[in-house]
Amino acid sequence: MSDFWRHVRAAVLYAKVPVHYLALAALKIAYFIAPGKVMAKFRSLQGEKMSKAETADDIQFLFTDEIIKMKLKTGLQDVYKAAQLGGPAPPVTLVNLDDSKEVDLLDFARAGRMLVVNFGSCT
Numbered sequence: 001m002s003d004f005w006r007h008v009r010a011a012v013l014y015a016k017v018p019v020h021y022l023a024l025a026a027l028k029i030a031y032f033i034a035p036g037k038v039m040a041k042f043r044s045l046q047g048e049k050m051s052k053a054e055t056a057d058d059i060q061f062l063f064t065d066e067i068i069k070m071k072l073k074t075g076l077q078d079v080y081k082a083a084q085l086g087g088p089a090p091p092v093t094l095v096n097l098d099d100s101k102e103v104d105l106l107d108f109a110r111a112g113r114m115l116v117v118n119f120g121s122c123t
Contacts, residue, residue, distance in 0.1 A: 006079050013075040020068045028063055 031038045042059065061067065082090035092105040109115045 009079045010076060013072055013079070017068065017072060020071070021065070024063070024065060024068065031063065 027038070042062075089106075093102050094105055095101070096103050105117070106115070
């Protein structure tokens, strides 16, 4: 993906922020006016997940802007991450334990052989 389209995707994320804040304000106003109806709506939307939520104190995180910040942060991380679907793999630097020098992971690749990386223990 070109840098232009990455910047466009980031701009769209930033453009959605005011809409999210308006929705948050509407949610807070609705809860102030009719807390019982708001809780009932959340329970009907979330089903089993909300069965233990009794009051707004149990779901207080929904009434803060932390969700908006988190959504923007993770969205931007996704847009600007090094590895993109369909793109080349990003370079990975490793430390050779024999001589403590840095080497690229692809230095271990050989023509006609697959490179397998095992992140687990073999014991």
